Amino acid sequence: MAEIFESAGVALLYGLIGFIVMAVGFIALDLVTPGKLFHVVWTERNRGAAVLLGGQTIAIGLVIEQSIRASESEQGLGYGLFSTLLYGLAGVVVMTVISLIVGLLTPGRLGAAVLDDNGDRPHPAAWVQAAMYLGTAVMVGAAVS
Numbered sequence: 001m002a003e004i005f006e007s008a009g010v011a012l013l014y015g016l017i018g019f020i021v022m023a024v025g026f027i028a029l030d031l032v033t034p035g036k037l038f039h040v041v042w043t044e045r046n047r048g049a050a051v052l053l054g055g056q057t058i059a060i061g062l063v064i065e066q067s068i069r070a071s072e073s074e075q076g077l078g079y080g081l082f083s084t085l086l087y088g089l090a091g092v093v094v095m096t097v098i099s100l101i102v103g104l105l106t107p108g109r110l111g112a113a114v115l116d117d118n119g120d121r122p123h124p125a126a127w128v129q130a131a132m133y134l135g136t137a138v139m140v141g142a143a144v145s
Contacts, residue, residue: 048122067088
């Protein structure tokens with residue numbers, strides 16, 4: 001029974017690390033997206049911003065999953081949590097930098113295009129950028145595993 005409680009505690013600690021990385025990812029996305037992301041998604045109900053945030057959230061989850069797998073070692077729980085945090089934050093940095101680079105290479109302002117809902121449909125750029133986050137997560141996840 002003690003093993004079950006210990007495993008549950010470890011899961012909670014890794015969950016906390018994942019939450020921290022997702023919060024940092026949210027802040028990073030907020031910095032590169034026009035307006036306040038929380039307001040744009042929850043108050044304005046912008047579909048493009050929701051697609052982008054959803055893609056980034058799944059992407060960060062994928063990076064965290066691979067980071068946890070890569071952190072399994074005989075060096076202890078503290079090492080595993082720390083390496084998961086660092087790998088996760090590295091993933092957020094890579095996603096943000098790639099997003100900024102893609103934004104420079106596309107016509108107009110990518111952040112504004114992503115938020116340009118057409119009636120009840122998000123702009124196609126929102127789907128492309130969300131897919132870019134997912135592709136980056138697969139790449140970063142492979143690098144850390």
